Amino acid sequence: MRLLSSALITLLALTKLSFASSNSVLVVLDPSLDREDYSIFFGGLEERGYNLTFRAPKDTSPAITNYGVPNYDHVILFAPDTKSYAQDITPQSLVGLLSENTNLLIALSPKQTPLTSLAAEFSLILPPPETPLISHHPARSEPPTTIPVPVSSSPILTPGIPPIWFTGASHALGSTPMLVPILRAPAESFAADPTSDADSDALVSASEKGGEGLWAGSQMGLVTGFQTNVNSRVVFAGGVNMFSDEYARKELPSGELPGNALFVTDVAAWVFQEKMKLKIDAVDHHRVGESEAPEKYTINDEIVYTAHISAYDSETSTWKPYSGIDDLQLEFTMLDPHIRTSLPPVPGSPGTYQVQFRAPDRHGVFKFVLNWKRKGYSYLESSTTVPVVPPRHDQYPRFLSAAWPYYAGAISTSVGFFLFSALWLAGDVKGERKKGSKAE
């Protein structure tokens, strides 16, 4: 009993507090890429307080993990064309990093690399090798593989980012709800071999087949995030050029400056857990009119459930109460949810969400379940187990109006017995003898 009363609170939202060490970033940079070409991006990161460490894919030190413990909080993999890595970087070890709450920013390319098979694990479907994204619109002097992509609004991004330059591979999105699309391909674009026109027939036949195998259109993703079950984040970018200084400065066909610099900063801020990071500080529950959580509830009790949620503020590096969720739900579950109710924020008390409900007329081991999963936001999950028991023997009503026939029966029998005894004792001797002889 005590093991259930001790509330089991799973706070998956709580990943890492903002220690100074939580800003260490390992950048795995391919030797073919020059660090200086990405100075705006890396400089921006360093400006925001990140500690960058650089290494080449084939270097053995600094190691990503030591004895299974990650050495860095975030890893940037800018090695899109590298075919072979040092021992410690494999698709398996990168998934292992994610489960240890390390965040990854990965740049892909049209080439077939170990990262291609890694992307498949995140339910990203990559086109055949050597088929970069191509778009002939809008008309411009750049090659068709260098595309200005309009940015659609997303809670991850600053509103109103101008189109950004993109070169690289697109990917189709699988069915996993954990994917967070950040940048979609333009509607006119498609993935094809730029040197020949061999793919055009395939494109036509794929579109006739209802889109199966069709790497084209705005259903393709270019930059896609993924939030794991432990709330670590990973972003797959279709190409590494979009992070470069060159693309950040290259003018758009319309003449204005592209949004690359702002876009990659926003993406990095999301993947490095600077924004949209929530956690459940505490949950508590008690009967109406009480303040302590009881060891167990009785059926039909009125229960008050409260959750305290806060959001991470990267400006001050602190957690602040957060009342912005308006679709939070609470379930009271035993195998199936017996009660599912909305858990609204309490006006005037920031970060507090509260609901009052009546326990079902069913005993058993119930769970208060909070399960809030929205794209881009940290998952909020909490499960608290409490037994709901039938009333105690002395909690039932003492007298029932329906039981009056029985009360009347008991009373009349008692009165009758009393009268009979009185008559028997006070009666004459003859009667007594007669009765006595019959009992023999």
Next chain:
Amino acid sequence: MPAAYPLPSDLSPATVTNTASLLRIIALALISGAAIASRLFAVINFESIIHEFDPWFNYRATKVLASQGFYEFWNWFDPTAWYPLGRVVGGTIYPGLMATSGVIYNLLHALNLPVDIRNICVLLAPGFSALTAWATYMFTKELKDESAGLLAAAFIGIVPGYISRSVAGSYDNEAIAIFLLMFTFFAWIKALKQGSAFWGTIAAVFYFYMVAAWGGYAFITNMIPLHALVLLLMGRFTGRLYVAYSSWYAIGTLSSMQVPFVGFQPVRTSEHMAALGVFGLLQIVAFAQLVRAHVSSKQFQELLFAAVISVGLIGFFGIVGLTYKGWIAPWTGRFYSLWDTGYAKKYIPIIASVSEHQPTAWPSFFMDLHFLIFLFPAGVVMCFRTLRDEHVFVIIYAVVASYFAGVMVRLMLTLTPVVCVSAAVALSSLMDAYLDPSEPNVEDDKNGSSTPHSTGTTPSTALATSKKTKKNKEKEASAPAGGVLGELVSNVTSSAVAAKSATTAERGVFGMDTRLIVLLNSLGLLLFFVVHCTWVTSNAYSSPSVVLSSTSPDGSKNIIDDFREAYHWLRQNTAEDAVVMSWWDYGYQIAGMADRPTLVDNNTWNNTHIATVGKAMSSPEDIAYPILRKHDVSYVLIIFGGLIGYSGDDINKFLWMVRIAQGVWPDEIQEPNYFNRGEYRVDSEAAPAMRDSLMYKMSYYRFAELFGGQQPVDRVRGQHVPIQGPTLDYLEEAYTSENWIVRIYEVKKDDVLGRDLKIANAFDQGKKRKRTKPMSRRKSISA
């Protein structure tokens, strides 16, 4: 008056009486000692430990009672059992056993004897067996005399049929129930004999205790009405019967309804209707008697007779009608399975799956009762010869219990007392005849003399003869008063007696040699009985089944302690709220020894929940996994005997899991799929459904590694298991005990990337994944 051997004649009757009673007390004390001592084999061979399955729950409940008091126990809701349904323990158990231990515990602590509650529980059954011996003595004394009573007490004290349920550590309801059964019957006989409301009330009080202690109380609930009904039909209705039955029924029923688990059953279920019906019938008959005493008209009596019959019929049809309308619950499945042994297997596999619900094999009658089974019919015939009311009771008891013992192994327990009683009556009669030193008078050949032993040489024989005459007189008295049936029965017996006495003018035993032959023979039988009982008790019935033992070729003993090892591992290494799934047999043990929540346990109240576990065990991993996750299962525990040849393992029970699951999900689980051409196999020829089932995979996971490349052999099934063993994707091995009897698997959590665990596993092992294409988002136009 010739005598076969001289007797001291200078003893005063008072001395003889006092010595006899002193000897009786000493004998009873020694019998109690023997009864307790022979039950201690379990403690000596193993240790002071609670046995088997159900006792573990009783022990756990007793601990709650002892530590938290009666009211907390009464309101105890156990959230760790039947997770997540929970179990209202206070309302679903017979609390008599726990209350008894609780009272003893508190009493001893009040006397500043700090005895551990476990030791009280372990030693409760032996203690009560001594009381059973005493109650049997009292009961048999009512039938015949003290010497028969002592024999019966000695028999019940050491007979294996009773020891099997009452060795030290077998802390189960039966441990105290047999004492209560015998004492209730004794009080009932006493009440019936004396027509005493006082004894009727005592019978009712012990009946209440019995109801509070054991579900088998229904046996008393039906035995006493049956006895009353038979007496009624034999024309033996008396005011004594009326008083005894009415006081027992009214008080007994009212008090039995105070047990929460019983509640309104005594007035709502068919099992209890016989008692109610006989109660009503007795009232009618008593009323008819009353009227008949006051009215002399013959015609009126006939009218009355018709009225009685019609009221009886109305009552009967009323009960049938109420049953039909649903006011009275019809017979339960367990009850049907008593009449039709195939019923349970067909309709309630969960009942049929229990080994102690199987029909009894013939050898076990001899094993459990030894030579008593041969004396038993003789004792019943002896009862026919005397046929007082209490003998009718024993006869009915013998018939009913014999039938039930043949149907279900566990009901051997209810047969044992009556076998002991009847055998004691028979043996004691034999002893009486052959110990009596008086020789028949050859000169005196008067035919049909009612008192052949004219002068009693010892007070005891005098007592016997006077009793005999009294019996004869009673028989004569009862014959004319008796009804049709009674007349018939007494006619048969008395004519047999008459025929015998006509052929042999004088019955008796001549000389010492015949006496010695018979007596030594009986003594030999008794000695063999003792040897047999001791052997059976020490070898067959004293194993705690929590701890196993094996004997090596050199005779040394090997203790196999896998169960406790594994349960202790669970206790030490898992989270306190980690739910453990196992087949229901091990639910109580996990709760008692590992202190972890379980899905199902031996209190098999929810068939669907058990079927859910059965389905999880018999399905492939990917189907079982969502079931496990839905029920928050963290660990799965199975019993595997293939390595050391422990035959009571889960693979052997597996078909019952399949059957029970099939009862609820006939579309998903089908028993024939688990057979290969009608054979139940685990080797390379095993059926695909069998090979894919979670149970098979968990049992043989990494089994082949033990054999180092050799062909692995399952020692229970005697089959060769494939060298390439099964693989697991959704579970991982957490613990395997020393002899592989208990294997514990941990259920994996969801993959961190939300993938199917099978795919995640393949990725971890570096297997290449098939390339996928973007899915079609709309229906193809051409299709």
